[in-house]
């Protein structure tokens with residue numbers, strides 16, 4: 146009762162709670178598909194900070210930009226809540242899940258892996274893989290076929306993240322049956338299901354209630370770990386022999402550093418903490434984290450932005466005109482970092498799409514000690530859920546919040562946007578380390594699509610659903626017609 150009293154003394158209201166189950170009864174009959182509406186209703190009824198408890202777990206939901214600012218800016222509130230532990234079997238204690246000293250040290254050495262110079266060479270991969278995507282889509286570009294862009298973008302994003310993070314081509318788009326691709330897809334989908342199903346959420350309950358599924362999950366996690374382990378071992382050997390060669394022949398070209406593209410993994414292989422190199426296992430958890438964080442999120446962003454463009458003809462036309470002016474009319478011309486940097490309007494389109502449909506619609510934190518946040522004393526062990534999806538539709542910060550208006554992010558207006566009302570990549574010390582990577586990838590893929598196709602508003606409208614990331618129960622549909630110019 147004490148923590149509830151403290152939250153109430155801090156001015157937080159919430160639904161009436163029952164003995165033992167607290168507010169768990171409110172979730173009966175609800176599903177991932179209705180969760181977003183439940184959250185909107187709670188905000189409407191109790192305000193933008195809502196006290197909420199499930200069984201013995203207590204906490205609050207927040208869609209209040211000032212509270213979000215206090216939580217995301219503080220070094221005291223960097224721990225993740227218990228929901229994230231379901232990812233641990235796959236990701237270990239990589240950057241997304243770790244906390245305290247381990248997180249701090251890892252963050253420090255991983256930050257340079259996303260250096261401008263490294264991202265620059267990845268643009269070539271983005272360009273090549275999105276070329277494969279459009280090539281394959283021509284078969285369905287008849288102006289009438291409804292195409293769900295989520296699975297299409299997902300294979301492209303997998304090809305991109307495997308090549309950039311591990312330096313291997315897995316050919317997910319051309320060979321979706323490749324075992325590693327299958328395992329990533331199966332485990333990502335199973336994680337989404339686990340997230341919503343309380344009996345699957347913890348290993349101990351899943352093992353008892355869903356033994357077959359649990360065995361399948363572990364089989365695929367092992368298969369992914371075996372694959373990443375093999376890649377890391379081979380890259381380490383190549384790196385060692387190349388370093389040996391270059392110390393024997395200092396004037397020869399270093400094929401790791403200069404000729405071949407550096408993968409994120411190569412940078413980790415050369416990093417050390419307190420003079421100690423990272424072990425293969427340390428590196429595996431980070432590479433697995435990139436593989437997970439770096440594909441479903443960008444998939445969601447690419448698919449939702451294509452959907453919005455298909456349904457907003459004027460915006461699509463403006464984006465296309467800009468692309469034509471910057472890149473020209475040769476559809477086969479590859480893009481580079483400089484050209485992508487000039488696509489300013491497209492950037493506004495992506496930012497506005499991330500506002501309406503943030504791929505990570507909720508962020509969880511666990512408060513580990515009593516702390517004052519936005520003038521409110523919050524007790525230790527409070528679970529907090531930051532409702533990014535709802536915060537980004539707050540009319541106080543975004544007038545006409547449901548409307549798709551890329552102009553909000555144009556230089557004339559962007560300065561007015563409250564940075565904590567808009568946090569698709571989170572903010573503060575634990576923000577998304579792959580933000581620049583993601584923006585370049587999404588820009589590259591969208592520009593390629595718009596150069597080749599006219600996007601048509603075909604198929605059912607989206608029904609957003611929070612399943613680990615933002616998906617849609619009805620698909621994320623568009624139609625395509627080859628663009629003539």
Ligand code: HEM
Nearest residue numbers: 240241438439442443446504505569570571577578579583
């Ligand atoms: C549009 C695409 C993306 C979006 C919207 C996105 C969003 C986010 C958000 C909201 C967080 C904070 C999560 C939390 O605190 O629970 C995060 C963290 C993270 N993201 Fe991204 N992300 C995207 C793409 C990527 C990519 C491409 C990579 C890697 C290549 C990546 C790697 C990471 C990592 C490693 C973290 C954990 C950082 C830390 O805790 O220090 N993300 N991302």
